[in-house]
Amino acid sequence: MTIFDELKARGLLAQLTDEEEIKELINNGKATFYIGFDPTADSLHVGHFMALCLMKRLQMAGNKPIALIGGGTGMIGDPSGRSDMRTMMTPETIQHNCDCFKKQMSRFIDFSEGKALMVNNAEWLMDLNYIEFLREVGPHFSVNNMLRAECYKQRMERGLSFLEFNYMLMQSYDFYELFQKYGCNMQFGGDDQWSNMLGGTELIRRKLGKDAYAMTITLLLNSEGKKMGKTQKGAVWLDPEKTSPFEFYQYWRNVADADVLKCLRMLTFLPLEQIDEMDHWEGSQLNQAKEILAYELTNLVHGEEEAKKAQESARALFSTGVAAQMPTCELTDEDMEDGSIDLISVLCKAGLVNTRSEGRRAIEQGGVTVGEDKVTDVKAAYAKDAFAGEGLVVKRGKKNFRKIIVK
Secondary structure, eight states: OOHHHHHHHTTOEEEESOHHHHHHHHHTTOOEEEEEEOOSSSSOBHHHHHHHHHHHHHHHTTOEEEEEEOTTGGGTOOOTTOSSOOOOOOHHHHHHHHHHHHHHHTTTSOOSTTTOEEEETHHHHTTOOHHHHHHHHGGGOOHHHHHHSHHHHTTTTTOOOHHHHTHHHHHHHHHHHHHHHHOOOEEEEEGGGHHHHHHHHHHHHHHHOOOOEEEEEOOOBOTTSOBSSEETTEEOBSSTTTSOHHHHHHHHHTSOHHHHHHHHHHHOOSOHHHHHHGGGOOTHHHHHHHHHHHHHHHHHHHOHHHHHHHHHHHHHHHHHSOOTTOOEEEEOGGGOBTTEEEHHHHHHHTTSOSSHHHHHHHHHTTOEEETTEEOOOTTOEEEGGGGOTTOEEEEETTTEEEEEEEO
16 A cells, blocks of 8 residues: 555545645655644644654655744744634744744654754744835735635634734745745644645746645544544643643543544554454443554654553553642641641642542532542542542543542
């Protein structure tokens, strides 16, 4: 099976500018391709996972990836998929985030001599002369067409700043620069980036009279059509300091039955034949499939040792209710009132609920367990001693839990 056929079989391909040419390039290891990552945080997250896995797959097939860090475009902020304007970041924050990205990407991509590049678009965007840029790039973009683009259309009602309106031109210029400097002939990105990517291929055609190609990756959606990679606490990060390997493992272990096989196909490097055999699995076998998914992805991001520890802890939690690597919340004496703390405050402190009213509802509906006991009394409170020793495990539902200890 060729790499193109494998990507198709795994359900990774969405939109392509020229299927036959793209197939020819990637199957023969002739693609120098890029994927852009705007440094909006100090860690990559599950939303970036698909792109990183695609880069790894294509590199394994002999193609050359360029990881483009958006040190320049990060100054503007991509309006795609946003209902509001992104917070402006300082240059220092952007640089710090870029450094963090570089470290995490090295787990997926081999950046040794000649095999891959990491480039920051600040190199060319930060020194652009505004008038020269407008004269060079502006004539090749139709405002009418830009306003029809999905990334802008959904923002028009609430208001689109001129700052963000420039984003498509910046991203297109990136492709134009990479094409000239590094022979980059292809761009990959999320399906929500299609308009921006077409802007780049068109700019290269108009300015240089040459062909470049674009392909979008299927967005990672669950069976309800929502983007995966979010929990009650927020994003699922690849940085172990922000999302522990155990929490990362548990996120994938707890995906819905309807999503597990899709995730195995799209995200793991297991042979398709092995995954196809799981198509007929039901009941407890699907739990086994989820374990395989969680282990494979934790191994990919955090390494074999952490993956094994997370799996052992998850199994221990399931069988005994206690796990060595369970996420922990530390209470202090300041959290106590007259030597005790009410359960709603515990739920809030532990991040198991966002508000006190949400905590109250969870308790009233029988969704909260403390130790071995289901608690339905919203006035329940616990003395400091209750959290002594190994602490007390508090669960909300079946999948959210914390070990509560006192410093």
